[in-house]
Amino acid sequence: MSKKILITGGAGFIAHHVIDKILSSTDWKIITLDRLDFSGNLNRLNEVVMAYPEIERKRVKVIHHDLKAEINPEIAASIGRVDYISHLAAGSHVDRSITYPLEFVMDNVVGTAHILDYSRKLDSLERFAYFSTDEVFGPAPYGVNYKENDRYNSTNPYSATKAGAEELVVAFENTYGLPSLITHTMNVFGERQNPEKYIPMVIKKVRDGDLVTVHANSKKTVAGSRHYIHAEDVADALLFLYNYDISSMSADITGAKCQKFNIVGKDEIDNLELAEFIAKTQKKGLNYEMVDFHSQRPGHDLRYALDGSKMANMGWTPQSAYERLEKTINWSLKNDRWLSI
Ligand SMILES: NC(=O)c1ccc[n+]([C@@H]2O[C@H](COP(=O)([O-])OP(=O)(O)OC[C@H]3O[C@@H](n4cnc5c(N)ncnc54)[C@H](O)[C@@H]3O)[C@@H](O)[C@H]2O)c1
Numbered sequence: 001m002s003k004k005i006l007i008t009g010g011a012g013f014i015a016h017h018v019i020d021k022i023l024s025s026t027d028w029k030i031i032t033l034d035r036l037d038f039s040g041n042l043n044r045l046n047e048v049v050m051a052y053p054e055i056e057r058k059r060v061k062v063i064h065h066d067l068k069a070e071i072n073p074e075i076a077a078s079i080g081r082v083d084y085i086s087h088l089a090a091g092s093h094v095d096r097s098i099t100y101p102l103e104f105v106m107d108n109v110v111g112t113a114h115i116l117d118y119s120r121k122l123d124s125l126e127r128f129a130y131f132s133t134d135e136v137f138g139p140a141p142y143g144v145n146y147k148e149n150d151r152y153n154s155t156n157p158y159s160a161t162k163a164g165a166e167e168l169v170v171a172f173e174n175t176y177g178l179p180s181l182i183t184h185t186m187n188v189f190g191e192r193q194n195p196e197k198y199i200p201m202v203i204k205k206v207r208d209g210d211l212v213t214v215h216a217n218s219k220k221t222v223a224g225s226r227h228y229i230h231a232e233d234v235a236d237a238l239l240f241l242y243n244y245d246i247s248s249m250s251a252d253i254t255g256a257k258c259q260k261f262n263i264v265g266k267d268e269i270d271n272l273e274l275a276e277f278i279a280k281t282q283k284k285g286l287n288y289e290m291v292d293f294h295s296q297r298p299g300h301d302l303r304y305a306l307d308g309s310k311m312a313n314m315g316w317t318p319q320s321a322y323e324r325l326e327k328t329i330n331w332s333l334k335n336d337r338w339l340s341i
Pocket of ligand 1: 014087092093186
């Protein structure tokens with residue numbers, strides 16, 4: 001019997017790439033659960049799924065549900081038996097979390113509690129994967145790349161709700177024996193990303209000759225940086241983790257069991273370098289201004305950085321961000337309806 005995976009937030013940006021990857025590289029059945037808010041777009045999922053033959057398309061089932069409410073027996077029956085869960089549904093836009101922090105507590109903390117409470121009662125579940133973020137560690141001074149079990153230091157409500165949800169996952173593994181894992185993923189890019197995000201925003205601004213704002217330090221001399229990673233690499237890392245015998249990995253020296261994994265892009269790229277690369281790929285000039293983003297907008301940090309050696313030692317590394325970036329830029333220009341949704 002083929003395996004079945006439940007993916008929350010399947011109409012969202014990263015999850016639709018995860019669904020694409022599972023369709024292309026496994027025979028698993030996929031149930032996706034989403035409430036379809038402004039960032040969840042069924043056209044995104046539809047575009048990916050419709051590229052497969054009808055027999056493959058039938059492997060995907062979409063269920064409308066808002067995780068602020070529990071998974072009731074009718075929805076559980078509609079989902080049926082589940083082998084894997086990937087919990088990606090979340091409020092994900094940092095600016096919105098600063099304006100509406102309570103909404104983020106409801107979606108990210110309460111929503112995670114609801115999916116965990118449903119998961120702990122499943123007999124067949126092999127692994128629950130929670131998608132967290134590098135932002136739980138807060139800003140990384142130059143020279144510091146956080147390891148999986150370093151201390152947390154949230155600088156905005158989004159990060160705090162992701163960190164809070166992580167602790168619920170840890171507690172459900174410790175209390176109920178829920179087989180879990182947590183990923184910390186760095187900034188993800190790729191096809192069909194929400195145009196509020198930096199990379200699609202810069203692609204569009206460069207195309208239209210508009211001024212690009214580059215997030216920098218207070219003296220406006222050093223641009224912020226990230227280890228950008230393509231969503232397909234993230235999906236690949238997730239499948240790698242599902243296939244890895246995590247249960248044989250030992251607890252840390254303090255006895256903590258729940259394994260955490262940093263999924264880190266290959267190259268650290270600063271925001272000016274990135275904007276220049278986007279302009280060069282389009283064969284256009286870059287009209288830009290460095291701004292002291294951090295002082296103007298609390299909650300945004302100049303640099304985030306994770307150490308990817310744990311996954312590398314296990315045998316997983318991502319592809320080069322630059323190659324993926326070039327493809328994403330060209331794809332986005334050809335499919336430019338995704339730049340203005
Ligand atoms: N994008 C990144 O760079 C990044 C980096 C690290 C971690 N993450 C995490 O990965 C996950 C996916 O991120 P994304 O960028 O694809 O987000 P996204 O905003 O594109 O998608 C989120 C999806 O979750 C759904 N959703 C939100 N709240 C819900 C609720 N209460 N009930 C049901 N569905 C709900 C939305 O409708 C949407 O389809 C999130 O958990 C995010 O915190 C993202």
